[in-house]
Amino acid sequence: xxxxxxxxxxxxxxxxxxxxxxxxxxxxxxxxxxxxxxxxxxxxxxxxxxxxxxxxxxxxxxxxxxxxxxxxxxxxxxxxxxxxxxxxxxxxxxxxxxxxxxxxxxxxxxxxxxxxxxxxxxxxxxxxxxxxxxxxxxxxxxxxxxxxxxxxxxxxxxxxxxxxxxxxxxxxxxxxxxxxxxxxxxxxxxxxxxxxxxxxxxxxxxxxxxxxxxxxxxxxxxxxxxxxxxxxxxxxxxxxxxxxxxxxxxxxxxxxxxxxxxxxxxxxxxxxxxxxxxxxx
Numbered sequence: 710x711x712x713x714x715x716x717x718x719x720x721x722x723x724x725x726x727x728x729x730x731x732x733x734x735x736x737x738x739x740x741x742x743x744x745x746x747x748x749x750x751x752x753x754x755x756x757x758x759x760x761x762x763x764x765x766x767x768x769x770x771x772x773x774x775x776x777x778x779x780x781x782x783x784x785x786x787x788x789x790x791x792x793x794x795x796x797x798x799x800x801x802x803x804x805x806x807x808x809x810x811x812x813x814x815x816x817x818x819x820x821x822x823x824x825x826x827x828x829x830x831x832x833x834x835x836x837x838x839x840x841x842x843x844x845x846x847x848x849x850x851x852x853x854x855x856x857x858x859x860x861x862x863x864x865x866x867x868x869x870x871x872x873x874x875x876x877x878x879x880x881x882x883x884x885x886x887x888x889x890x891x892x893x894x895x896x897x898x899x900x901x902x903x904x905x906x907x908x909x910x911x912x913x914x915x916x917x918x919x920x921x922x923x924x925x926x927x928x929x930x931x932x933x934x935x936x937x938x939x940x941x942x943x944x945x946x947x948x949x950x951x952x953x954x955x956x957x958x959x960x961x962x963x964x965x966x967x968x969x970x971x972x973x974x975x976x977x978x979x980x981x982x983x984x985x986x987x988x989x990x
Contacts, residue, residue, distance in 0.1 A: 723963025723976075730806050739869060752866045753807070754857065755784070767792035768905045772856060775848040792909055798961075798978075800910020804896060804903045805938070805962035809865045813880065814896050817887035818938075830891040832898040834939075834958065841901035856901060893938050911957035914979045917965060918953035919946050920972060933965035933974060946974070953979065 737748040738756070750757045754769045765787035773780055795803055805811055820826075847855035857863065861883055864876045887894050896903055934940045934947060939958040943965060945951035966974050 763787045772848040772854045798915040799913030800906035801960040805960035837904035841904040907957040916953040932968045936964045936968045
């Protein structure tokens with residue numbers, strides 16, 4: 710029994726770690742600890758952690774800038790901390806390890822497979838860049854945080870505490886869209902938050918990399934590509950044209966690592982090569 714549990718954990722270790730982080734972050738905003746209070750106040754757009762550390766989503770700050778709002782120093786500092794963290798590691802790490810919408814869209818994808826739903830509307834990945842640009846334009850024209858009017862991330866958090874019909878309808882529509890209309894349509898093709906973090910994390914140092922042994926049986930196995938939310942990012946590595954994933958679209962979710970039984974892939978911080986390139990220059 711213990712051996713079976715151990716094997717099950719190993720085969721789903723990245724998924725379990727992601728879910729632990731995502732749920733822990735959500736609980737930090739909800740659970741009230743006796744004698745202390747909540748670990749975090751606010752939401753993922755703007756929050757105060759441990760009553761000391763103020764964090765701000767840099768995409769929110771960018772909208773504020775375009776809207777012509779004055780930016781307070783604590784908000785700017787918080788945005789620099791958050792933006793710097795994701796820029797250093799990998800921007801779309803936010804999408805798979807933090808964003809609560811990922812819980813919902815992953816469920817929709819799992820149900821698609823279970824129900825064998827084949828229908829899929831083809832959408833360009835560049836659409837999320839257009840939505841990102843449009844949100845900034847509308848923020849400028851309307852002098853408001855345009856994306857925050859409909860942002861399902863903050864809506865998700867609010868729905869966990871205060872139920873509202875409009876919020877539930879929005880989240881339900883998003884779930885049904887991913888389930889019946891387009892495979893991973895929201896996160897993979899439409900979400901401007903993912904587009905933003907993909908841009909700032911383009912050169913993040915946390916990378917999915919081919920191992921030294923590289924036991925990948927590419928002629929008979931493509932499971933890693935099949936389970937990847939952004940299959941195109943693995944193509945250069947699987948075809949052995951690159952040592953690691955370089956696309957900013959990679960969410961570092963680890964699904965490919967869970968699925969790879971040959972030990973051909975790993976996740977690591979590429980610090981040594983970065984330092985080497987600096988010396989070479």
